[in-house]
Amino acid sequence: xxxxKHTPLHALHLELGAKMVPFASYDMPVQYPLGxxxxxxxxxxxxxxxxxxxxxxxxxxxPNPAQALETLVCADIVDLPVGMQxxxxxxxxxxxxxxxxxxxxAGDCLVLVVNAACKDQDVALLETGLDADHGIEVxxxxxLALQGPKAADVMQRFCPEACEMIFMQHGxxxxxxxxxxxxxxxxxxxxxxxxxxxxxxxxxLARRLLAEQEVEAIGLGARDSLRLEAGLCLYGHDIDTxxxxxxxxxxxxxxxxxxxxxxxxxxxxxxxVILHQVDAKDHRRKRVGxxxxxxxxxxxxxxxxxxxxxxxxxxxxxxxxxxxxxxxxMGYVTIEQAEIGTTVYAExxxxxxxxxxxxxxxxxxxxxxx
Numbered sequence: 001x002x003x004x005k006h007t008p009l010h011a012l013h014l015e016l017g018a019k020m021v022p023f024a025s026y027d028m029p030v031q032y033p034l035g036x037x038x039x040x041x042x043x044x045x046x047x048x049x050x051x052x053x054x055x056x057x058x059x060x061x062x063p064n065p066a067q068a069l070e071t072l073v074c075a076d077i078v079d080l081p082v083g084m085q086x087x088x089x090x091x092x093x094x095x096x097x098x099x100x101x102x103x104x105x106a107g108d109c110l111v112l113v114v115n116a117a118c119k120d121q122d123v124a125l126l127e128t129g130l131d132a133d134h135g136i137e138v139x140x141x142x143x144l145a146l147q148g149p150k151a152a153d154v155m156q157r158f159c160p161e162a163c164e165m166i167f168m169q170h171g172x173x174x175x176x177x178x179x180x181x182x183x184x185x186x187x188x189x190x191x192x193x194x195x196x197x198x199x200x201x202x203x204x205l206a207r208r209l210l211a212e213q214e215v216e217a218i219g220l221g222a223r224d225s226l227r228l229e230a231g232l233c234l235y236g237h238d239i240d241t242x243x244x245x246x247x248x249x250x251x252x253x254x255x256x257x258x259x260x261x262x263x264x265x266x267x268x269x270x271x272x273v274i275l276h277q278v279d280a281k282d283h284r285r286k287r288v289g290x291x292x293x294x295x296x297x298x299x300x301x302x303x304x305x306x307x308x309x310x311x312x313x314x315x316x317x318x319x320x321x322x323x324x325x326x327x328x329x330m331g332y333v334t335i336e337q338a339e340i341g342t343t344v345y346a347e348x349x350x351x352x353x354x355x356x357x358x359x360x361x362x363x364x365x366x367x368x369x370x
Contacts, residue, residue, distance in 0.1 A: 008203060016032055023116075040225050043222060044149075050144065052187075056116065073091070081105060088253065094273060096240065102185070142202025146215070147191075147193075148188070159173045229363045230363060287316070288357045289362060295320065314332065
């Protein structure tokens, strides 16, 4: 097994007593002494600080980089205003999802944030998929996520200008004398900020933020339960190369300009498959939310059955939702079983537990939309 990589905050995690686990080839904190449940609850009620420096941060430069990127993603990037960020999907020729990413228009370039496990393949995709006029630069920067209803109170003390942004805006600022890039976004369903920091200065900023009364360090365990309650996909689990954006319920991530009848229809890998599903609505399965009864969590991989005992799909993410107070999951079922309120059965250790198809997100989002 190859040696695990470290983020710039590795020593700080150990100092804080984190339990470390391998994740996407990095040694990452899964929890701190506070514990996953309390870390989750603290983020929902106050403010949590996450180390997401394992994510890939990439600059895309050159003439009209938005137009160039649209040859690889199904999102509308050309119409993305300066200072805004958008969710996008790299798609494959068969219509599957190669990765999901964030794209920010920084004016003179695009800033891409990609998943850690897909970082190398995404860089290769950009290098081979774009013409020679466009350059990419893989950045050596840390990435912090300050999340929760009190995140703006904390940010107000460090960078009040950033608090003027609304959800999915992006800008360049200064925090504690450190030049940073901040977006008002996150992966928890709460208001918050993602802060890109030069690698050699990220520990100093993290310590400053952790010194604030509202802020606790939060690990990957709570990050997963928070994003699950928020109905957000995890690449490699809820979306992958075998799943189209339409099946995944991510039709909103296919820009209207990129659909048939739009200003720039198709032009991305797998467009024939994906846009046929958009138009004909003939996909056979769909990602749904699932609410369980009792306390027993239903985990990833559990097979799902209908009332008659027929296999209809499987769970792709699942656990106990601390904020919901019951088991929550998401997974794929046949279109016939995807209606809200339908009862399906998840097989857990030889027993079939009833679950109700439910609307997502499972918790009301706290995004700051102005």
